[in-house]
Amino acid sequence: EKAGFDHFMLKEIHEQPKAYRDTIGSRIDGSGERVVLGEVKLTPQQIWDIHNIHIVACGTAYHAGLVGKSVIEQLARIPVETDVASEYRYRAPIITPNTLVIVVSQSGETADTLAALREAKRCGARVIAITNVVGSSVSREADDVIVTWAGPEIAVASTKAYTSQLIAFYLLGLHLAQTLGTQDATYIRETIEALQKLPEQVEQILLHAEDIKQYAEQIAEHDDLFFIGRGSDYAVAQEGSLKLKEISYIHSEAYAAGELKHGTLALIEEGIPVIALATQEHLLEKTVSNIKEVKARGAQVFAIALEGNHEIAKSVDLVFEIPRTVALLAPALVVIPLQLLAYYASLARGNDVDKPRNLAKSVTVE
Numbered sequence: 001e002k003a004g005f006d007h008f009m010l011k012e013i014h015e016q017p018k019a020y021r022d023t024i025g026s027r028i029d030g031s032g033e034r035v036v037l038g039e040v041k042l043t044p045q046q047i048w049d050i051h052n053i054h055i056v057a058c059g060t061a062y063h064a065g066l067v068g069k070s071v072i073e074q075l076a077r078i079p080v081e082t083d084v085a086s087e088y089r090y091r092a093p094i095i096t097p098n099t100l101v102i103v104v105s106q107s108g109e110t111a112d113t114l115a116a117l118r119e120a121k122r123c124g125a126r127v128i129a130i131t132n133v134v135g136s137s138v139s140r141e142a143d144d145v146i147v148t149w150a151g152p153e154i155a156v157a158s159t160k161a162y163t164s165q166l167i168a169f170y171l172l173g174l175h176l177a178q179t180l181g182t183q184d185a186t187y188i189r190e191t192i193e194a195l196q197k198l199p200e201q202v203e204q205i206l207l208h209a210e211d212i213k214q215y216a217e218q219i220a221e222h223d224d225l226f227f228i229g230r231g232s233d234y235a236v237a238q239e240g241s242l243k244l245k246e247i248s249y250i251h252s253e254a255y256a257a258g259e260l261k262h263g264t265l266a267l268i269e270e271g272i273p274v275i276a277l278a279t280q281e282h283l284l285e286k287t288v289s290n291i292k293e294v295k296a297r298g299a300q301v302f303a304i305a306l307e308g309n310h311e312i313a314k315s316v317d318l319v320f321e322i323p324r325t326v327a328l329l330a331p332a333l334v335v336i337p338l339q340l341l342a343y344y345a346s347l348a349r350g351n352d353v354d355k356p357r358n359l360a361k362s363v364t365v366e
């Protein structure tokens with residue numbers, strides 16, 4: 001059942017090219033110029049009437065929602081807030097009939113996410129669910145459902161569900177942009193082309209899993225480390241940090257690179273590993289200066305950057321290159337080495353990779 005892989009997690013990491021292809025599926029028209037989200041019944045008028053969007057989820061799905069926020073804001077220019085469900089439901093969120101609420105849940109059964117969905121509906125909002133389980137509670141109660149076709153996810157640590165959720169956000173963002181006219185046809189076509197290249201690019205990254213394994217064996221010796229990034233790299237850094245904590249039990253923190261000097265830099269000492277995500281090239285100069293700050297204090301910096309980025313390569317101790325894509329879509333690639341890193345670090349520490357201590361796959365209690 002593990003199809004020759006040692007663990008479900010590794011199998012699921014390798015299933016991502018297929019999960020991307022299946023989630024994109026027939027949601028792009030034959031000309032390759034438009035997204036067709038038939039399952040979203042929102043009319044153009046209803047889309048025009050959206051004043052703001054709330055994305056609500058837990059854990060890894062919340063991290064997908066952080067990327068979703070930047071994707072929708074950039075593509076559709078609608079203000080988006082992303083919340084963890086257990087906070088959202090108790091903070092008396094300001095929900096109006098012009099608020100679109102998007103709940104994200106692999107299982108579709110997470111108690112807090114379901115409660116947030118119900119609260120949103122009670123306040124008159126329209127709710128879209130992004131879920132991996134057809135017929136789940138969340139899918140039954142939402143107004144619209146975008147199914148992520150990742151297939152069953154068995155490992156407690158979510159991998160292919162997260163990346164399929166990113167694909168769902170790209171499709172939804174493009175769908176909103178097409179209706180609102182916030183992006184021109186060329187931009188939409190080029191983004192769709194780049195989206196369709198992602199599965200093959202993930203395959204290329206997976207060919208270099210051995211490089212990540214070697215680095216993971218080094219960090220398995222450490223007790224603390226940091227992830228830094230700017231923009232959507234910061235959102236992915238938070239997911240990378242959660243994945244590592246969850247299965248390797250190594251303490252890590254994800255920081256917006258520009259925030260380090262507001263306190264956290266005090267923790268940087270000789271030899272501490274810092275993983276810098278640097279795919280957002282419009283922010284490169286700033287990220288490089290943050291890398292210099294940690295290096296000057298003795299950090300060992302491992303960067304993940306787009307192929308051919310010499311500026312990063314010369315500023316760090318080790319660089320892992322991922323294939324080039326547009327900035328918007330980079331999260332769907334840069335997270336892959338982070339998943340592998342967590343997997344191999346957990347393995348090096350002799351942990352039960354698929355069933356980490358204290359955790360359950362589906363959290364149906366509040």
Ligand code: M6R
Nearest residue numbers: 059060061105106107110157158
């Ligand atoms: O089924 P859900 O997507 O609603 O689950 C949400 C979280 O419990 C889940 O993503 C959790 O954080 C994962 N174990 C992380 O790998």
